[in-house]
Amino acid sequence: MSFTDKAKAKAQEMTGLAKERIGDATDNERMRAEGASEQTAARARQAGQNVKEAGRDVRGSFKK
Template sequence: MSFTDKAKSKAQEMSGLAKERIGDATDNERLRAEGAREQSAARAQQAGENVKEAGRDVRTSFEK
């Protein structure tokens, strides 16, 4: 995962957190749910990329 992708994913996660908190403060269930969804999507993307990186590391260690 490139630095740009990591930054975009983190920004999406922070945006979701802000929406969720604003939804909590205003009792807006739709905004709260949208924020939670954005956070989940960003975290899933980050987890997938971490798995890819771990796979590359394992492959590299066997090539040595």
């Protein structure tokens, strides 16, 4: 995962957190759910990339 992709995923996660908190403060269930969904999507993307990087690391250790 490139630095740009990591930054985009983190920005999406922070946007989701902000939406969720605004939804809590204004008692807006739709915004709260939308924020939680964005956070989940960003975390899933980050987790997938971490697994991919770990696989590359394991594969690289066998090539030495």
